[in-house]
Amino acid sequence: MQAIVDCNSFYCSCERLFQPQLQNAPVVVLSNNDGCIVSRSDEAKQLGIAMAVPYFQAKELIEKNKVYAFSSNYHLYGDISWRVMETMRQLLPKGSVEVYSVDEAFLDLKHIPADQLQDFCTNLKNKIETWTGISVSIGVGPNKVLSKVANRLAKKNKIKTGCIVILNDTKKIQAALQQTPIEDIWGIGFSYSEKLKTYGLHTAYALSIKDLSWGKRFLGGVTGIRLLRELKGAQSHSMQAPRTEKKMIATTRMFGREVTDWQEIEEALATYATRAAEKLRRQHSAAGGISVFLLKKAPILIDASHYHRGRQASGYTVLDNPTQLSPDIIKAVVALGKSLFEPGEIYKKAGVILSDFVPDNALQTNLFVAPADAKRKKLMNVIDNMNAAYRNDILKFGTSGTQKNWKMRSERRSKRYTTRWQELCLVR
Amino acid sequence: MHLTFVSSPIYVKPIDKVLILNCLAKIYSPKQRINTLKKGYKLISKILNYLVNIANKFSFMSFIDRDPGEGIATQQINKNYQSGQIIQANATGFGAASDDFMERGIDLNEQLIRNKPATFFFRVNSDAMLGAGIHIGDILIVDRSLPASSGKVVVAVLNGEFLVRRLQIQEHSISLVPENKRYGTIQVAQLEQYSTWGVVSFVIHSL
Numbered sequence: 001m002q003a004i005v006d007c008n009s010f011y012c013s014c015e016r017l018f019q020p021q022l023q024n025a026p027v028v029v030l031s032n033n034d035g036c037i038v039s040r041s042d043e044a045k046q047l048g049i050a051m052a053v054p055y056f057q058a059k060e061l062i063e064k065n066k067v068y069a070f071s072s073n074y075h076l077y078g079d080i081s082w083r084v085m086e087t088m089r090q091l092l093p094k095g096s097v098e099v100y101s102v103d104e105a106f107l108d109l110k111h112i113p114a115d116q117l118q119d120f121c122t123n124l125k126n127k128i129e130t131w132t133g134i135s136v137s138i139g140v141g142p143n144k145v146l147s148k149v150a151n152r153l154a155k156k157n158k159i160k161t162g163c164i165v166i167l168n169d170t171k172k173i174q175a176a177l178q179q180t181p182i183e184d185i186w187g188i189g190f191s192y193s194e195k196l197k198t199y200g201l202h203t204a205y206a207l208s209i210k211d212l213s214w215g216k217r218f219l220g221g222v223t224g225i226r227l228l229r230e231l232k233g234a235q236s237h238s239m240q241a242p243r244t245e246k247k248m249i250a251t252t253r254m255f256g257r258e259v260t261d262w263q264e265i266e267e268a269l270a271t272y273a274t275r276a277a278e279k280l281r282r283q284h285s286a287a288g289g290i291s292v293f294l295l296k297k298a299p300i301l302i303d304a305s306h307y308h309r310g311r312q313a314s315g316y317t318v319l320d321n322p323t324q325l326s327p328d329i330i331k332a333v334v335a336l337g338k339s340l341f342e343p344g345e346i347y348k349k350a351g352v353i354l355s356d357f358v359p360d361n362a363l364q365t366n367l368f369v370a371p372a373d374a375k376r377k378k379l380m381n382v383i384d385n386m387n388a389a390y391r392n393d394i395l396k397f398g399t400s401g402t403q404k405n406w407k408m409r410s411e412r413r414s415k416r417y418t419t420r421w422q423e424l425c426l427v428r
Numbered sequence: 429m430h431l432t433f434v435s436s437p438i439y440v441k442p443i444d445k446v447l448i449l450n451c452l453a454k455i456y457s458p459k460q461r462i463n464t465l466k467k468g469y470k471l472i473s474k475i476l477n478y479l480v481n482i483a484n485k486f487s488f489m490s491f492i493d494r495d496p497g498e499g500i501a502t503q504q505i506n507k508n509y510q511s512g513q514i515i516q517a518n519a520t521g522f523g524a525a526s527d528d529f530m531e532r533g534i535d536l537n538e539q540l541i542r543n544k545p546a547t548f549f550f551r552v553n554s555d556a557m558l559g560a561g562i563h564i565g566d567i568l569i570v571d572r573s574l575p576a577s578s579g580k581v582v583v584a585v586l587n588g589e590f591l592v593r594r595l596q597i598q599e600h601s602i603s604l605v606p607e608n609k610r611y612g613t614i615q616v617a618q619l620e621q622y623s624t625w626g627v628v629s630f631v632i633h634s635l
Contacts, residue, residue: 021589023588082545083544086545131543131545131546131572132546417548424567426550426553427550427552427590428553428590
């Protein structure tokens with residue numbers, strides 16, 4: 001059997017952990033730059049605040065009902081997420097926890113006898129809650145797709161199910177599939193669900209009784225067959241080892257305000273390049289390709305029925321030698337950005353993407369690498385270590401600037417209770 | 429049947445590795461050392477892995493649980509130490525005799541953080557627990573995995589506020605007892621507004 005453990009309103013639960021006065025109050029957490037609502041407590045859901053709506057649209061509802069709104073505090077969420085995952089890793093055999101996202105993990109439960117599943121899940125849920133203060137929902141099924149179906153039902157009827165649903169026989173699976181609308185199946189997106197509805201398929205059950213050849217034709221080939229097979233109860237997604245090495249690293253942010261000045265864009269690009277290069281070195285890779293994009297502000301349309309994206313300018317360059325050194329990457333990024341920049345335009349967002357990786361030890365052993373490069377690599381190492389130890393980017397490159405007027409808005413961010421000595425929670 | 433589950437042995441392993449390396453280092457001469465270390469470690473890690481597997485096979489059964497009292501002595505240490513971290517004298521002249529006795533230095537985390545995912549820090553902002561040696565400005569190390577039994581110093585949440593007090597559980601009531609005469613004992617009247625956040629395991633106090 002496989003299970004998915006999913007934290008309940010994860011970001012909101014993290015905020016509540018250190019602000020107990022929020023316990024039964026409606027809470028929402030906003031995305032980067034205070035743009036959209038990305039997490040809602042049950043109380044906020046009941047007020048009719050929808051997921052992913054822009055903050056300004058929900059502002060009236062939020063203020064009227066005294067909803068507590070927070071900017072994303074990724075330092076806190078990241079740390080709490082690690083604690084939840086680590087708790088599971090300690091309670092399960094090695095290799096049977098697959099971290100799927102910041103607040104979800106798949107578990108391989110093949111070592112647990114069927115009659116002990118309920119006890120095991122209850123025990124696991126209680127442990128996670130006691131140790132980390134985060135409540136979770138657990139869905140168990142013969143495979144990943146069905147465990148997701150189970151998890152959705154557990155979250156829907158928290159009181160009735162105790163946040164745990166186990167689908168361990170055909171009858172239960174059938175009933176669960178009948179209660180699952182087609183758009184809520186894991187792996188079926190909006191456009192596919194619309195298409196399937198035109199074929200008269202409205203529940204997961206209706207889809208699950210289709211045969212595999214039908215799936216191959218209408219559900220996108222092999223992936224479709226895999227999905228159908230899992231809906232029928234077979235196992236076709238195996239546990240995945242964590243992706244420790246990325247094939248591509250992107251650092252992109254919205255600006256906190258509209259930016260027109262090249263100087264500010266240069267600072268932003270250099271900062272993103274530094275951040276991306278840091279990640280690159282952490283996974284011991286060197287990048288051979290660099291792309292940069294600048295997103296312009298969308299023109300205001302009078303009859304706009306939905307959000308319009310501004311025009312985007314992007315460029316790609318291949319480096320002579322793959323590199324992992326911040327100065328080289330900054331230089332290439334800034335040059336590329338300069339060629340894309342048009343004076344007089346208003347910019348909303350910029351991004352740096354590194355690609356075409358090679359392992360960095362291949363560079364080291366290269367006879368032709370100038371010794372100066374080895375020295376610079378050492379320098380990078382020192383900078384990385386200092387920034388890791390002292391935080392706040394204590395050492396940075398001149399191009400990144402010191403003002404950062406373009407920086408993300410995060411006016412309502414709570415304290416970083418678990419990662420900074422200066423911001424510890426006070427107790428009386 | 430009562431069994432004490434000696435937490436996750438997986439986490440005991442890295443420190444054992446260092447211990448084993450150190451023991452072996454004492455027995456063999458420097459020349460022999462490298463080879464024997466490898467062989468010795470392989471053998472011992474095989475045995476350890478075997479024990480880990482046995483423990484894991486039992487761990488799912490609900491009657492085996494971390495024993496809160498015993499657990500303290502054997503709880504895992506979450507740090508991964510490597511043999512390379514054992515410092516050496518690096519003498520240029522006559523080899524330092526003490527090299528054979530080098531081991532990893534003392535790490536405060538080992539002592540103060542017994543269960544890392546469940547350990548949190550707080551800063552004290554009152555003198556209510558002065559008698560227990562908790563001063564204003566001190567750092568509390570709070571372990572949420574320790575059971576909140578009567579008599580423990582806890583971080584509690586009362587009416588949405590964090591308090592550090594000694595927990596006293598009687599048959600039908602809970603009270604929070606200060607250790608400073610200027611403060612009064614708080615009887616917890618409505619349980620729904622009360623919860624124990626975690627048990628204070630250590631205080632860091634600067635002199």
